[in-house]
Amino acid sequence: xxxxxxxxxxxxxxxxxxxxxxxxxxxxxxxxxxxxxxxxxxxxxxxxxxxxxxxxxxxxxxxxxxxxxxxxxxxxxxxxxxxxxxxxxxxxxxxxxxxxxxxxxxxxxxxxxxxxxxxxxxxxxxxxxxxxxxxxxxxxxxxxxxxxxxxxxxxxxxxxxxxxxxxx
Amino acid sequence: xxxxxxxxxxxxxxxxxxxxxxxxxxxxxxxxxxxxxxxxxxxxxxxxxxxxxxxxxxxxxxxxxxxxxxxxxxxxxxxxxxxxxxxxxxxxxxxxxxxxxxxxxxxxxxxxxxxxxxxxxxxxxxxxxxxxxxxxxxxxxxxxxxxxxxxxxxxxxxxxxxxxxxxx
Numbered sequence: 001x002x003x004x005x006x007x008x009x010x011x012x013x014x015x016x017x018x019x020x021x022x023x024x025x026x027x028x029x030x031x032x033x034x035x036x037x038x039x040x041x042x043x044x045x046x047x048x049x050x051x052x053x054x055x056x057x058x059x060x061x062x063x064x065x066x067x068x069x070x071x072x073x074x075x076x077x078x079x080x081x082x083x084x085x086x087x088x089x090x091x092x093x094x095x096x097x098x099x100x101x102x103x104x105x106x107x108x109x110x111x112x113x114x115x116x117x118x119x120x121x122x123x124x125x126x127x128x129x130x131x132x133x134x135x136x137x138x139x140x141x142x143x144x145x146x147x148x149x150x151x152x153x154x155x156x157x158x159x160x161x162x163x164x165x166x167x168x
Numbered sequence: 169x170x171x172x173x174x175x176x177x178x179x180x181x182x183x184x185x186x187x188x189x190x191x192x193x194x195x196x197x198x199x200x201x202x203x204x205x206x207x208x209x210x211x212x213x214x215x216x217x218x219x220x221x222x223x224x225x226x227x228x229x230x231x232x233x234x235x236x237x238x239x240x241x242x243x244x245x246x247x248x249x250x251x252x253x254x255x256x257x258x259x260x261x262x263x264x265x266x267x268x269x270x271x272x273x274x275x276x277x278x279x280x281x282x283x284x285x286x287x288x289x290x291x292x293x294x295x296x297x298x299x300x301x302x303x304x305x306x307x308x309x310x311x312x313x314x315x316x317x318x319x320x321x322x323x324x325x326x327x328x329x330x331x332x333x334x335x336x
Contacts, residue, residue, distance in 0.1 A: 002171060002173065002280065003171060003176065003298050003301075003302075007302070008171065008176060011302070012306075016307065046214070046321055046322040047321040047322055047324070050321055112170065112171060125336045126336075127336075130171050130175065134171075134179070135180075135333070135334070135336070136333065138306065138310070139184065140329075140333065142306070142307055142311065142314060143310065143317075143332060146310060146311050146315060147318055149311075150314070150315055150318045153214055153215040154214045161308075162290070165307060165308065166303070168293045168295075168303070168304075
C-alpha cells in the first residue's frame with residue numbers, strides 16, 4: 001500500500017528529463033526541416049515575464065536536482081544558468097541525469113519526515129519530506145517540463161502528449 | 169521511508185484543483201477589470217491542435233478522477249465535456265473535488281500492485297498501480313493544470329507560480 005520516497009522522486013525526474021530531452025531533439029529536427037531559427041526557439045516564451053525555453057529547462061533540471069538533494073539531506077552540484085543553445089540544454093539535462101544516477105537510494109532513509117527549509121525571495125518555506133515532495137518538488141518539476149513543451153507547441157513544433165508522457 | 173498510495177494521489181489532486189480554481193477566479197477578476205472577454209479566454213489555446221482552456225480543465229479533472237478510481241478499482245462518475253463558461257468550469261472542479269472527498273482511503277489497500285488497463289485511441293496501456301500513478305496519472309494531471317495556467321499567462325492574466333503551487 002506504500003511506495004518509497006526514492007521511487008516517487010528520482011525515477012520520476014529521470015523519466016521526465018529523458019522525455020524532455022527527446023522533445024528537444026524533435027524540435028531540432030523540425031527546425032532543420034523548416035528553417036525555424038533554433039536561437040529564436042531557445043529564447044521563446046509564453047508571456048513577457050515568464051522564463052523562455054532555456055529558463056524552463058534550467059528550472060526543470062534544478063527542481064529535479066534539488067528534489068533529490070533535499071530529500072537526502074545532501075548538496076546538489078551547482079550549475080550556472082548560462083545555457084543558450086540546444087546543445088547546451090542537452091548537456092544541462094545530461095549532467096542532471098548523471099547526478100540523479102549517482103544518488104544513493106539508501107540516502108532516502110528517513111526522507112519522509114526530514115525537515116526541509118527552502119529559501120527563496122519570498123522568505124523561507126518549511127516542509128517535512130513528504131510535503132516537500134508532493135506539494136513542491138513534483139508539481140514544480142512538472143510545471144517546468146510542461147511549460148517547455150507548451151512553448152515548443154506554441155511555436156509549431158510537432159510533438160504530442162505521447163512525447164511528454166514517454167514510452168510505456 | 170515510504171508514503172501511501174492515497175497520500176501520493178488524492179490530496180495531490182485536491183490541492184492542484186483547488187489552486188486551479190483560485191487561478192480561474194483571478195482570471196475572472198482580471199477580465200472584469202480590463203474588459204477581457206471571458207468566452208474568448210475559455211476558448212483560448214496555445215496551438216491550433218491543443219485543447220483550449222475548457223479542455224485543459226476537463227482533462228485535469230478527468231486525470232484526477234480516473235486516477236483515484238483506477239487505483240481503487242472502482243468506477244468514477246461520468247462527466248459530459250460540455251463546459252464553456254467559467255461558472256461551468258468551477259462546477260466541474262467542484263464536482264471532481266466532491267468525488268475525491270468521497271473516495272475511501274482504505275480502498276487504496278493493494279493499489280501499489282493493482283493491475284490497471286487504460287484504453288485509448290492508441291490501444292491499451294497496461295500498468296501496475298505504482299507505475300500508473302508515477303508515469304501516467306501524476307504527470308498527466310500536472311500537464312493539464314500547468315497548460316491551463318500557461319494559457320491564462322499567455323493571455324495576460326496576472327497570476328504567478330505561487331498561485332500554481334498554492335499556499336504553504
